[in-house]
Amino acid sequence: MNVVVRELTPRGAGAISVVELAGSGALALARELAGRPITIGAPVLARLRLDREELDEVLVCAQADDAVELHMHGSAPLVRELLARLSGLAGVRVAHTALAGSLEERALELLPPAASAAGARILLDQARGALRAELERLPELEPDARRARIELLLRRARSARFAIEPARVVLAGPANAGKSTLFNALLGHERAITSASAGTTRDVLVEPARFGPWPVILCDTAGLRTLEEKEDPHGVEAAGQSRARTSTRAADLVFWLAAPGRAMDPPDELAARSVRLGTHADLGGAAEPAVSALHDPAGARAVVERCFREALDLPADPWSPEAGVPCFEALAAELEALRAVEAGSQVRARLAPWLSVCAG
Numbered sequence: 483m484n485v486v487v488r489e490l491t492p493r494g495a496g497a498i499s500v501v502e503l504a505g506s507g508a509l510a511l512a513r514e515l516a517g518r519p520i521t522i523g524a525p526v527l528a529r530l531r532l533d534r535e536e537l538d539e540v541l542v543c544a545q546a547d548d549a550v551e552l553h554m555h556g557s558a559p560l561v562r563e564l565l566a567r568l569s570g571l572a573g574v575r576v577a578h579t580a581l582a583g584s585l586e587e588r589a590l591e592l593l594p595p596a597a598s599a600a601g602a603r604i605l606l607d608q609a610r611g612a613l614r615a616e617l618e619r620l621p622e623l624e625p626d627a628r629r630a631r632i633e634l635l636l637r638r639a640r641s642a643r644f645a646i647e648p649a650r651v652v653l654a655g656p657a658n659a660g661k662s663t664l665f666n667a668l669l670g671h672e673r674a675i676t677s678a679s680a681g682t683t684r685d686v687l688v689e690p691a692r693f694g695p696w697p698v699i700l701c702d703t704a705g706l707r708t709l710e711e712k713e714d715p716h717g718v719e720a721a722g723q724s725r726a727r728t729s730t731r732a733a734d735l736v737f738w739l740a741a742p743g744r745a746m747d748p749p750d751e752l753a754a755r756s757v758r759l760g761t762h763a764d765l766g767g768a769a770e771p772a773v774s775a776l777h778d779p780a781g782a783r784a785v786v787e788r789c790f791r792e793a794l795d796l797p798a799d800p801w802s803p804e805a806g807v808p809c810f811e812a813l814a815a816e817l818e819a820l821r822a823v824e825a826g827s828q829v830r831a832r833l834a835p836w837l838s839v840c841a842g
Contacts, residue, residue, distance in 0.1 A: 483507030483573035489561060490551070499561045503550040507573060512542055512550040520544050530554070532567045585613050585836060588810060592646060597697040600800035601645035604807050616806030617837055620820075621830035628829065632817050637795075638807045639814045644734075645800035646809065648690065648697035651790065652730050655739035656746040657705025660761035660775060664739065665689075665702035667779035668786060693787040695800055703730065706746070735793055737786065742766070757789050 485508050490500040503511055513520045516528035522544045530537045530552065538560055541553040554561060569576040589608035596602040607613075616635060620628055653661040666672050669691055687702040730736050730749075736756040738748040742765055748756045760772030771789060773782035791798070808814050813836060823829050 483511065485511050485574045487565060487568050487574060487576045489565065491556070497556050499554045499556045499558075501552045501554060501561065501564065503552065505548055507548075508550045509544055509547045511571075511574070512544060512552070515552075516540075516542050520550070522546060530564070532564070537564055537567075585617075586611065589613070592809060596646050597648045598645050598692075598695060598800070600695050601642070601647075601697075603801045603803075604642050604645060604805075605809065607804055608807060608809060610804075612804050613806040613808060614837065617833050620833065621826040623826070625824050628826075629821050632821050635806065635808055635817055636814060638802075638805060639809065639817075641796050641800055642807045642809055644696055644794060644796060648699045649734040649790075649794065650701065650732060651691075651693075651698045652701040652703060652733040652736045653739060654703050654730050654736050654748070654752075654756075655705065656741075659705060659739040659741045661705065661739050662687075662702055664737075664761065664773065664775040664782060664786070665700065667775040667782045668693075668700055670779075693783075693790045694798070696787075696790070696796065698790075701733070735790065737789070757793050759786070759789065 483506060485503055485505045488502045488504065490502050491498065509520060509522070515530050515532065516526065517531055518526065518528055520526055520528075520542055525541050525543045528540060528542050530540045538554050543551040543553065545551070552564075554564070565576050568574050586609045589605045593602060593605045593609070596605055616631075620631060623631060653665055655661060665687065669689055686704070689700050691698050691700040730752055733755060736748065736752050737759045738752070738756045739759050739761050740746060741760075741762045748758075760770065762774060763772035764774040764777050771785050773785050775782040790796070808817060816832060816836070820829055820832060823832070
């Protein structure tokens with residue numbers, strides 16, 4: 483018997499984990515594990531036993547004498563236990579799609595929670611070796627070419643972050659600026675109650691949304707009062723405004739809304755992370771860029787998506803096929819430092835810990 487055992491699904495928790503038995507004797511091993519006949523082309527539900535101990539109930543799918551899949555419950559400890567026990571059998575070798583700590587495995591670990599299809603495609607490219615190829619090439623480049631390549635990799639990393647994890651985008655501004663109407667338009671359904679009365683929104687409403695291919699967490703907040711306006715005597719609106727300020731401080735980007743005649747400057751701490759956006763554009767007199775979410779929701783979405791990409795310096799499409807992307811903060815920080823390194827030998831030594839574990 484000469485059987486290679488390999489986990490086909492990404493590591494981690496999930497509904498199903500698939501383990502492959504491949505090579506001479508794979509079907510015989512599957513029959514031994516299942517304790518019952520296994521026919522090629524006919525999936526069989528069986529109780530998997532090793533050392534007289536039942537490990538799991540699995541679906542055994544035999545494709546040929548030398549190719550069998552075990553579809554198990556998606557428990558990482560359970561899969562590790564199976565692989566460990568199989569590795570102790572004569573004629574059985576456990577091979578991993580990526581060894582612990584490798585670039586490829588780290589990318590696979592980020593794959594299940596990826597927030598967009600583009601983010602998943604980026605991570606799959608890295609799991610197939612795209613990032614490794616980029617890093618191996620860097621020490622061979624001339625210093626100027628290397629710095630340019632590192633800048634490209636860092637730009638890709640900044641973009642990929644918002645494809646893998648959604649940006650937190652907050653709609654903020656004075657009361658009655660049209661935040662909730664725009665919030666509904668961006669979501670494509672009526673989530674927030676809207677009214678001509680100031681102070682209708684009292685809490686922070688949070689919903690997942692998409693700006694084109696980019697995933698976002700969209701937040702609608704209570705309107706902030708100007709200095710001339712009276713505070714809510716019951717304190718409810720004041721509590722909502724406090725939560726609004728907390729939400730904006732945690733945002734990746736704030737759209738600061740202002741309707742004609744209700745201009746209000748954003749707090750100084752938001753200046754670098756905010757985009758001023760005029761509302762009620764149909765009434766005239768709104769600042770540019772401006773939207774009319776009530777009368778032209780599609781146009782409002784287009785303006786917001788464009789401003790979002792411009793503010794965060796994002797491309798129209800997050801994914802470039804087979805492009806190497808440093809998706810890990812520690813590696814991105816290392817590349818930032820390597821911009822100042824001239825000698826290729828030093829670059830190679832600094833990258834060695836990232837390249838020392840190879841996919842196999």
